[in-house]
Amino acid sequence: MFSRTTRQLSAVSSRLSRPSVMSSQFLRQYSFQVFRDAPPLRQMRRQLLLDQKTVGLVPTMGALHEGHISLIRQAAAENSDVFVSVYVNPTQFGVNEDLSSYPRTWDSDMAKLEEVNAELARQGGNVGRITAILAPTSKVMYPTLPPSSEIDGDGSFVTITPISKRLEGASRPVFFRGVATVCMKLFNIVRADRAYFGQKDVQQSVVIKRMVKDFHVDTEIRIGNTVRGQDGLAMSSRNVYLGARRHKVGLVLYTALKAAESAYAAGNVKRSDILDAANRITARVLSDQQALTPSERALFEVDYISLADPESLDELDVVDPSKGAVLSGAVKMAPLEESSAAEDCGLGDGKVAVRLIDNLIIKPRA
Ligand code: AMP
Numbered sequence: 001m002f003s004r005t006t007r008q009l010s011a012v013s014s015r016l017s018r019p020s021v022m023s024s025q026f027l028r029q030y031s032f033q034v035f036r037d038a039p040p041l042r043q044m045r046r047q048l049l050l051d052q053k054t055v056g057l058v059p060t061m062g063a064l065h066e067g068h069i070s071l072i073r074q075a076a077a078e079n080s081d082v083f084v085s086v087y088v089n090p091t092q093f094g095v096n097e098d099l100s101s102y103p104r105t106w107d108s109d110m111a112k113l114e115e116v117n118a119e120l121a122r123q124g125g126n127v128g129r130i131t132a133i134l135a136p137t138s139k140v141m142y143p144t145l146p147p148s149s150e151i152d153g154d155g156s157f158v159t160i161t162p163i164s165k166r167l168e169g170a171s172r173p174v175f176f177r178g179v180a181t182v183c184m185k186l187f188n189i190v191r192a193d194r195a196y197f198g199q200k201d202v203q204q205s206v207v208i209k210r211m212v213k214d215f216h217v218d219t220e221i222r223i224g225n226t227v228r229g230q231d232g233l234a235m236s237s238r239n240v241y242l243g244a245r246r247h248k249v250g251l252v253l254y255t256a257l258k259a260a261e262s263a264y265a266a267g268n269v270k271r272s273d274i275l276d277a278a279n280r281i282t283a284r285v286l287s288d289q290q291a292l293t294p295s296e297r298a299l300f301e302v303d304y305i306s307l308a309d310p311e312s313l314d315e316l317d318v319v320d321p322s323k324g325a326v327l328s329g330a331v332k333m334a335p336l337e338e339s340s341a342a343e344d345c346g347l348g349d350g351k352v353a354v355r356l357i358d359n360l361i362i363k364p365r366a
Contacts, residue, residue: 092178
């Protein structure tokens, strides 16, 4: 499939010895190189190109879970070298959003990546390995101006409209500007053959594909399936804040989308017929919760349930079966009102509101 030599423990880039909050963590040796700056990573990438190796990039914000790992496995199946970026990008968080509370779990992330590399090594020469982690500082990613989260803030930004204004973008106006900007920076630094994104964030995948097309970025975008827990909840770094009660009630979104999917499978193509099936579920679950006491219930708000065109994300009145559609939604789980000491309330004691997103794809019929 592709040639590679097994990479032994390699020295951490000398650039990492510069003092920083994370420097002690970077002094450890891993089975991959850890880069905080672009030039040494580029040097490695250039050598890989000369050696006719291929690079698959998996951009992440850390707090790694099986969703991320599945993308890494896919990247390793399709490339000799997998680069994983770990960077919590400030410009995609609005001024009132949860940048400071976003989970940061460097040590366990590195341990998980080591486990994946051991698993890949057991598979032998037909799969690639994680060979580089890019964990840049914000000064590296935003060299000129401090990153701004203001809607009219200054800076060098990539904006992809109108897609970025729809769905998630309607509630999070700077989100996709931040995502597109950081991905463009990562793509320019890494110059990967392929970059891997999860279906879980469907609008992100549509925005990135559009950006790559419109800016002639020479990286192929690959989308991996949504990884779910056993009960069906889509995995997300933010799920650690849910706790048991909100986790269970949070399944309402997936259940509602499944109901809409079933309505389509039963022959309905009209928007109202498909989305009514989902809205009935959310309304019923919410009224069931409202009937409970504050120490028993988990309240939520439905931000949107959408039936949209897979490429433009324009809302659809009728599904054209030859084109398919995207069913997606967002639900905001409110903080718990009351809880007992023994209850599993998740990180943050149930006080952090958690926005859940999910989607199902209605595939075009052949
Ligand atoms: P994040 O760290 O949340 O920015 O996610 C990094 C990448 O992992 C993105 O491409 C996400 O779409 C993807 N991802 C996150 N959760 C999942 C999941 N449950 N299944 C598949 N991919 C996921």
